[in-house]
Amino acid sequence: MSVLEVLPRDAHNEQLVAHVHPPDWKNPDPSGRYHLVVLGAGTAGLITALVASGLGAKVALVERHLMGGDCLNVGCVPSKAIIRSARRLHEAGQNGFLGLDVPDDFAPDFAGAMERMREIRARISHEDSAARYRDEFGVEVFLGDARFTGADTVDVDGTTLEFAKAVICTGARATAPPIPGLAESGYLDNETVFTLTDRPKRLGVIGAGPIGCELAQSFQRLGSEVTIYERMDQILVREDPDAARIVQEQIEADGVNMLFGTSLNRIETRGAEKVVHLTTADGQEVEHVVDEILVGAGRAPNVEGMGLEEVGVTFDPRIGIEVNDHLQTSNPRIFAAGDVCMQWKFTHAADAAAKIVVQNALFSFGPLGKKKLSDLVMPWCTYTDPEIAHVGLYEKDAQDLGIAVDTFQIDMAAANRAVTDGEETGFVKVHVKQGTDEIVGATIVASHAGDLITQFTLAITQKIGLGAFGNVIYPYPTQGEAIKRAAGLFTRTRLTPTVQRLFDFILKFRR
Numbered sequence: 001m002s003v004l005e006v007l008p009r010d011a012h013n014e015q016l017v018a019h020v021h022p023p024d025w026k027n028p029d030p031s032g033r034y035h036l037v038v039l040g041a042g043t044a045g046l047i048t049a050l051v052a053s054g055l056g057a058k059v060a061l062v063e064r065h066l067m068g069g070d071c072l073n074v075g076c077v078p079s080k081a082i083i084r085s086a087r088r089l090h091e092a093g094q095n096g097f098l099g100l101d102v103p104d105d106f107a108p109d110f111a112g113a114m115e116r117m118r119e120i121r122a123r124i125s126h127e128d129s130a131a132r133y134r135d136e137f138g139v140e141v142f143l144g145d146a147r148f149t150g151a152d153t154v155d156v157d158g159t160t161l162e163f164a165k166a167v168i169c170t171g172a173r174a175t176a177p178p179i180p181g182l183a184e185s186g187y188l189d190n191e192t193v194f195t196l197t198d199r200p201k202r203l204g205v206i207g208a209g210p211i212g213c214e215l216a217q218s219f220q221r222l223g224s225e226v227t228i229y230e231r232m233d234q235i236l237v238r239e240d241p242d243a244a245r246i247v248q249e250q251i252e253a254d255g256v257n258m259l260f261g262t263s264l265n266r267i268e269t270r271g272a273e274k275v276v277h278l279t280t281a282d283g284q285e286v287e288h289v290v291d292e293i294l295v296g297a298g299r300a301p302n303v304e305g306m307g308l309e310e311v312g313v314t315f316d317p318r319i320g321i322e323v324n325d326h327l328q329t330s331n332p333r334i335f336a337a338g339d340v341c342m343q344w345k346f347t348h349a350a351d352a353a354a355k356i357v358v359q360n361a362l363f364s365f366g367p368l369g370k371k372k373l374s375d376l377v378m379p380w381c382t383y384t385d386p387e388i389a390h391v392g393l394y395e396k397d398a399q400d401l402g403i404a405v406d407t408f409q410i411d412m413a414a415a416n417r418a419v420t421d422g423e424e425t426g427f428v429k430v431h432v433k434q435g436t437d438e439i440v441g442a443t444i445v446a447s448h449a450g451d452l453i454t455q456f457t458l459a460i461t462q463k464i465g466l467g468a469f470g471n472v473i474y475p476y477p478t479q480g481e482a483i484k485r486a487a488g489l490f491t492r493t494r495l496t497p498t499v500q501r502l503f504d505f506i507l508k509f510r511r
């Protein structure tokens, strides 16, 4: 079996690899036909294997690289660890923030932040470890490249696994735009950026999507001079424009240079420098010099080299594997989950999809007991500072669907805790079906928006109206009180002139 290395070579990365691709791992001898063979051990594959095995199924899980996939190794975990360090540095480096002076010798410690990230990733990695899946969950773990070879067989580097059902959870990878000279100049993406130990002095980031924005802001706060090149005229184009604007203002205030409406024409290598030749929004041709380029735009599904054509699984190399609402592919014995087939490219979406697949692949009978992807209420969050979190419909979605909405919005500054914490930037915005308190969507911009949005996700899932939030007691002071205040705006609209007159009449006699 090949030995994998994660750079830089240090004790943390050795521990990581020992957990998620142990150099001395021996694949088991296949033990007959499996209920499920799962291809890929990122979040979707791990959860599929764990849940199915926990319910008594015989499961083989195949991973060619690092168990834990993108989330653990080159995605959520390392990025969130860096974001936290960057935020601490940002706060510590702002003279007067929270009334405190900055020490004279203050300097961002890039290497320290990266080492902490590696330590945390290694510490968490035991959760996804090959040994844990084998010993605690009874999953047969095969490290190697999986490929369909027949109607019910998968080959793993020469070993044949027989399956009743198979699940493709092979995820996605970063892609780079076709800019002349980019490949030759060398660039970073999410698979390599977390190997850095030295701060790039000048960093160019291509793309102002979630990955680009999170990393651009963090690297700026860790001491790099960051420029974002974006084709469009705003960041996070899929988000509520008011919400994206607030985050954009903060990222700019941090010192990130944002070039909107730019076309990148070519990259030239000049000694150790990379020269970005671009056309600005007003049509000027300019050169921009950086030390490193980070590509944060574009993902491609991992669909190649798996024999999908031979087993009749339809896919598009750009969009991924085609699945129906039950996550079944064009081959009814083969299912898919996660980034390889879904629009929602999030860890929690992969997790939720995996549970649907287990139910549909193993425990449904014809149409009976089938679960649907479209029934999920999916929140998401971009972990910039402030964070943007969303669930349900945006205002524009509602318009497109012909759903009239009432919108209630309150600034985070309305929650005293946001003020005491110096975190009052942002808002809570909630849409209800016009004339009712049925919540159809919500966006939160706040320091902890990702935590707060769950209140609305729960409400939409359980059909709890906005009015109910007004009756809930929130501990004082908490940032969640902003949600109660938004509900208060709604409740006030219920105070009809007749009710108000009645109250006025009663109060006259209560003095």
Ligand SMILES: Cc1cc2nc3c(=O)[nH]c(=O)nc-3n(C[C@H](O)[C@H](O)[C@H](O)COP(=O)(O)OP(=O)(O)OC[C@H]3O[C@@H](n4cnc5c(N)ncnc54)[C@H](O)[C@@H]3O)c2cc1C
Pocket: 039, 040, 041, 042, 043, 044, 045, 062, 063, 064, 065, 066, 067, 068, 069, 070, 071, 072, 074, 075, 076, 077, 079, 080, 144, 145, 146, 147, 169, 170, 171, 172, 190, 211, 302, 305, 306, 337, 338, 339, 340, 344, 345, 346, 347, 348, 349, 350, 383
């Ligand atoms: C920088 C970054 C930050 C992110 N931050 C967040 C976040 O904060 N929150 C969030 O929800 N999401 C985040 N995401 C997205 C999240 O990481 C993905 O949605 C999630 O990892 C998808 O899981 P998956 O199982 O579908 O795919 P993956 O995690 O990509 O796993 C697929 C696995 O399949 C393996 N594989 C592929 N082909 C084969 C084969 N032929 N044989 C065997 N194995 C194979 C791969 O090696 C990989 O391990 C982030 C992504 C990035 C890049």
